[in-house]
Amino acid sequence: MNGEELRETLRSEMAATSPPPPLSATDMLSTARRAHARRRTMWACAGTAAVVLAVAGVATAVPPGAGGHSPAGPAPQAAPQPSSSKSAQPWPTGPDGRPQEDRTARAGAKHDQGKRLLDEIISVVPAGYTAPEDPTHRMPLRTYQAQFEDKVNGVDVWSYSSSAALAQGERMGRLLVEVHTAGNQLPAEPCALARQFWGMGGECQVVTVASAQVGVVFRPGGDDRFDQWAAYRHPDGVVVFAAQGANLGDGRPSLTTLPFTMQQLAALAVNERFHLQ
Incomplete structure (x- = not known):
């Protein structure tokens, strides 16, 4: 096939193909709006997920009794108070049966x-x-x-x-x-x-x-x-x-x-x- 025959064949194929519909400004605007809406929805979902993760992280980091939610577990034990056996023990019992x-x-x-x-x-x-x-x-x-x-x-x-x-x-x-x-x-x-x-x-x-x-x-x-x-x-x-x-x-x-x-x-x-x- 020479060059002239190739060009003739291409013209015949293009003539047989249906042309695309004409571009409409209204359709283009609707398409753009739908794409923008989809992007907003995706960003909103991503933001919500980040907030949930942040809250979960704070809840985990806040110690019990600090005003935040704490995970289930045993309550912290009170610090032991200093004691003195000498001050805690009663005086010896007198003849009346009561401590001195x-x-x-x-x-x-x-x-x-x-x-x-x-x-x-x-x-x-x-x-x-x-x-x-x-x-x-x-x-x-x-x-x-x-x-x-x-x-x-x-x-x-x-x-x-x-x-x-x-x-x-x-x-x-x-x-x-x-x-x-x-x-x-x-x-x-x-x-x-x-x-x-x-x-x-x-x-x-x-x-x-x-x-x-x-x-x-x-x-x-x-x-x-x-x-x-x-x-x-x-x-x-x-x-x-x-x-x-x-x-x-x-x-x-x-x-x-x-x-x-x-x-x-x-x-x-x-x-x-x-x-x-």
């Missing part, structure tokens, strides 16, 4: 032990001294107290403290004995124990009484409420402090010498009459 009002026993067996301790102090007043009693004086010349200290491993620990003025004529000093029952957390080493008394510290030496080792502070540190004191821990854990001072601290004339030597003071700490429970 505070640490001090004002009746019952423990109170009686404090009174007994004072009686034992009066019984060891050395020759040449008296133990006067003057209830009208602004500072009592005789005192005693039984005090609950703590509960250690289920055991109540008590302390008994009693003191008496020791006089030579108008001059007065003081003797005090303090007992801590078994279970106390005081040191075991004699001088560490002695320095623990009222936190006064001081220079200490170990004095031997029979087979007992007693810590004796013979020179106090900066605290001079007493001049000397001895400390002994019995094998069962009971601790005894025996302290002496040359003055009462109330303006009265002081003793010229202490009532007991260091050895005698150490013997008082070991004396079974002060070994109370």
Whole structure:
């Protein structure tokens, strides 16, 4: 087939084909509007889906109790409150069957032990001294107290403290004995124990009484409420402090010498009459 025949064939094919309908402006506008509407619908659906996903994400991120919806699950537990066994436990029961009002026993067996301790102090007043009693004086010349200290491993620990003025004529000093029952957390080493008394510290030496080792502070540190004191821990854990001072601290004339030597003071700490429970 030559070029002329090819052109003739193409003309014949084009003449046989139906021409397309004429373009209408109305039809073109309708088509464009339909396409625009479809695009708006697609964007709206996409936006809704994004909002749903965003809300779901926020709901997941908002913690319970922050004002948003939270997924199902166990409620958060409250933070534990600090507790103090010492403040939470009741005071020991008194003879009336009710807890004490505070640490001090004002009746019952423990109170009686404090009174007994004072009686034992009066019984060891050395020759040449008296133990006067003057209830009208602004500072009592005789005192005693039984005090609950703590509960250690289920055991109540008590302390008994009693003191008496020791006089030579108008001059007065003081003797005090303090007992801590078994279970106390005081040191075991004699001088560490002695320095623990009222936190006064001081220079200490170990004095031997029979087979007992007693810590004796013979020179106090900066605290001079007493001049000397001895400390002994019995094998069962009971601790005894025996302290002496040359003055009462109330303006009265002081003793010229202490009532007991260091050895005698150490013997008082070991004396079974002060070994109370």
